[in-house]
Amino acid sequence: MQQQSSKHIGKRSNEPFWWALFGAGGMIAALCIPVLLFMTGLAIPLGWIDAPRYESMFTLLNNPLSRLAILAIVSLSAFHWAHRFRFTLYDGLHLKHLNAPVAFFCYGCAILFSAYAAFSLYSF
C-alpha cells in the first residue's frame, strides 16, 4: 500500500473530474430518464398514449434547444454509466489489477459515444 500511495505524490488525481461527470449524469438521468423511457419505450409502443406524428416530432427536434438538452442527457448519462460500471467491475469482481484498462475502456466508451451523439445531433 505504501508503495502505491507514494507513487501518486506530486501527481494530481483526475478522480474529482470523473466524479463530477458521474454526479451530473446521475442527477440528469434520475430526473429525465424514467418519464422518457416510460413514454418512448412502453406507453407509445403499447398504445397507452397516442403516438406523436412524424412532423410534430421533427419540429420538436429541429429546435436546437431540444437537441442540446438531448445531448446533455445522453452524454452525461453515459459518463454516469462509465463511472458506475467501472467501480462495479472494480468492487464487484475485484479487478484491482485491471484498474487502468477498465477505466480506459469505460471512459473511452463514454467519450466516443458523446462525440458520436454531438456529431449526429449537430448534423440533424
Next chain:
Amino acid sequence: MEQREMSYGRYQKNRPMLYHTRYPILWWVKKWAYVRFILRELTSVAVAFYVVVLLFYVNSVSQGPDSFAAFNEWLRSPLSVGLHGIAIVAVLYHSITWFNLAPKALVIRVGKKSIPGRVILITHYAMWAIVSTGLYWLITTT
C-alpha cells in the same frame, strides 16, 4: 470466512511482503445490503441502454419518415418492450436511491445553519415531479 494468504513466493529482501486478501467473485450475494448495492450500481447499465435507444430514436427522426416508422416498429417488438420493461424498473430504482442519498451528499449551509435533510429530499422529489410532468406534456402536446 475470508481466505487470506501471504505471498511468500514473491518475497524479496528489503521489500515488505504483500498481504493478499482473496475474495470469491460472488462475495456480494451473502448479504442483502451488498446485493442491493450491486443492483444499484447495475442500474447504470439500464441508463446506458436507454440513452443509446434515445439517440437512435432522434437519429431516425432526422433520417426521415420511413426510418422513424421502422424504428417505431422495432420499439413495438417483444424484445424492445421486454428490455424497456426491465429498464424502467432499474431506472426508477436509480432515481429513488439517487434522491434518497441527496440529503447525505448535499450539505447546504445558510449562515450557520444547514438546510435540513428532509427539505433537500422533498425538493429533489418535487423537481422530479416537475421535470417528469414537463417532459410528458412536451411530448404529448407535440
